[in-house]
Amino acid sequence: MRLSVLDLVPVRTDQSTGDAIASTVSLAQVADRAGFTRYWVAEHHNMPAVAATSPPVLLAMLGAQTDRIRLGSGGVMLPNHAPLAVAEQFALLEAANPGRVDLGIGRAPGSDPVTSMALRGAAGRDDTDIERFPQYLDDVVALMGADGVRVAVPRQNYILKATPAAASVPDLWLLGSSLYSAHLAAAKGLPYVFAHHFSGQGTAEALATYRAEFQPSDVASEPTTFLTVNAVVADTADEAEAMMLPNLQLMSKLRTGQPLTPIDLVEDAQQHDLSPQERAMIESGLGRAVVGAPQEAADQVRALAEEFGVDEVMINPVASARRGTDPRTAPARDRTLELLAKELL
Numbered sequence: 293m294r295l296s297v298l299d300l301v302p303v304r305t306d307q308s309t310g311d312a313i314a315s316t317v318s319l320a321q322v323a324d325r326a327g328f329t330r331y332w333v334a335e336h337h338n339m340p341a342v343a344a345t346s347p348p349v350l351l352a353m354l355g356a357q358t359d360r361i362r363l364g365s366g367g368v369m370l371p372n373h374a375p376l377a378v379a380e381q382f383a384l385l386e387a388a389n390p391g392r393v394d395l396g397i398g399r400a401p402g403s404d405p406v407t408s409m410a411l412r413g414a415a416g417r418d419d420t421d422i423e424r425f426p427q428y429l430d431d432v433v434a435l436m437g438a439d440g441v442r443v444a445v446p447r448q449n450y451i452l453k454a455t456p457a458a459a460s461v462p463d464l465w466l467l468g469s470s471l472y473s474a475h476l477a478a479a480k481g482l483p484y485v486f487a488h489h490f491s492g493q494g495t496a497e498a499l500a501t502y503r504a505e506f507q508p509s510d511v512a513s514e515p516t517t518f519l520t521v522n523a524v525v526a527d528t529a530d531e532a533e534a535m536m537l538p539n540l541q542l543m544s545k546l547r548t549g550q551p552l553t554p555i556d557l558v559e560d561a562q563q564h565d566l567s568p569q570e571r572a573m574i575e576s577g578l579g580r581a582v583v584g585a586p587q588e589a590a591d592q593v594r595a596l597a598e599e600f601g602v603d604e605v606m607i608n609p610v611a612s613a614r615r616g617t618d619p620r621t622a623p624a625r626d627r628t629l630e631l632l633a634k635e636l637l
Contacts (some may be wrong), residue, residue: 293597293636294604296330297323297629298366298489298520301343301350302539304612305554307619312343315622316350317357319609322626324358326633329604330394331358332366338407341542341555348381355389364394366485366520366606367467371399372411375428376454379435383454386436386462393462396485397432399425399473426476429466436461464511470494474502481509483516488600489608492580495519499600518604519596523582524611525589525631526624532583535624537561537574538612544573558614582607590635607632 299319303312320331333350336342344350347365355363363385368378378395386393434441440453466477469487471494477484478501486498499517506515522539526532538561545552548569556564566574582592593605611624 293594294329294518295593295632295636296328296332296362296518296604296606298332298334298606298608299344300334300336300608302610302612302622303341303343303554304538304619304622305556305560306613306615306617307554309343311619313350313353314620315625316343317354318621319625319629320354320358320361322629324361326629327637328361328629328633330362330364330606332364332394332396332606334366335369335372335398337372337411338404340553348385351385351393352388355385355392360392362392362394362463363389364462364465365396367396367398367465369400370397370425370428370432372408375431376435376452379432379454382462383436383458386458386460387455390460394465395432395462396465396467397429398467400469426480429476429480433464468498471498471501474498475505478502478505478515479507481507481512483512485517485520485606487520489520489522489606495600517602518606519600519602520606520608521582521593521596522577522580522610523589523593523607523628523632524609524624525582525584525586525628526611527585527631529584529588532585532589532611533578534558534562535611535613536578536581536583539610540574540577541566541570543577544570547573555612557617558612560615561612581610586631586635589632593632593636 299316301312301316323331333347334344335347337345347368351363382395435454438458440451443450443452465483465485466473467485469490484502486495488495503515524532524536526535538556541561542555582589597605609625609628611628613624
């Protein structure tokens with residue numbers, strides 16, 4: 293089995309953004325040393341608990357701090373960006389880290405409507421950007437290629453491309469959390485990842501749809517996918533559940549429309565008086581996650597891989613920390629990767 297990492301660069305109440313980024317560098321280095329296949333960073337905006345706002349910036353930093361692990365976006369939210377900007381950014385990343393870059397692309401905005409509008413700028417990009425997503429996807433692929441895109445302008449054919457000569461291009465993945473993305477990935481013959489870590493619902497249907505409808509392409513000759521899952525692994529199951537509790541409480545806030553905050557430390561989360569609805573959401577989140585002592589957690593990963601027919605699992609290590617932890621570190625997140633690697637790699 294292959295293991296990979298998804299990182300939202302979580303920010304705890306005891307951390308600055310700089311602290312959170314420092315702990316992400318450490319986590320990527322742990323994954324690199326332990327033999328994980330790829331390390332993806334997300335794109336979310338205007339969320340106090342998430343520092344992953346710009347995947348290409350983070351990936352450039354991580355490329356300089358790691359040696360062999362693949363680096364990618366999980367993902368770039370394409371409606372927020374001009375296709376040429378994305379193509380240029382990832383062409384540069386591939387040039388700096390040849391053979392190590394994945395470009396995962398998503399259709400969702402990764403934030404609220406007001407923030408999305410601000411990201412799109414004064415030009416007034418609107419909901420038609422969502423409708424044009426398939427064309428934008430094709431544009432990114434073509435712009436990163438050696439031949440570029442031929443643009444018709446008066447009295448000439450103008451060649452537009454991300455770099456003068458592409459020696460290699462990033463591996464392209466389509467990300468999604470709905471059947472729309474499964475249909476599109478299958479039609480275009482692209483590798484595909486469903487966001488199982490986010491809700492845990494609809495994964496089987498999406499993957500079945502993708503596999504049934506897949507059309508071979510130059511990018512992929514057969515359906516290519518893997519599974520994402522939230523995880524905390526510790527020396528004991530009780531400690532793993534304690535470390536996961538702050539993240540579960542944050543997700544319950546998100547789903548009930550409460551104001552979002554940085555992620556609590558474990559001791560603070562344990563003091564919260566939760567409503568029955570919040571308790572039910574937390575129990576549901578525990579049931580969908582990989583959480584426990586090393587052997588127990590490894591068995592859960594194997595069971596998920598078998599259930600969904602994949603040979604790679606992408607771990608989103610969501611552990612918080614206890615009071616007194618060095619803010620520039622996230623030892624429970626590092627420990628999750630180390631313990632799983634010992635059992636599975």
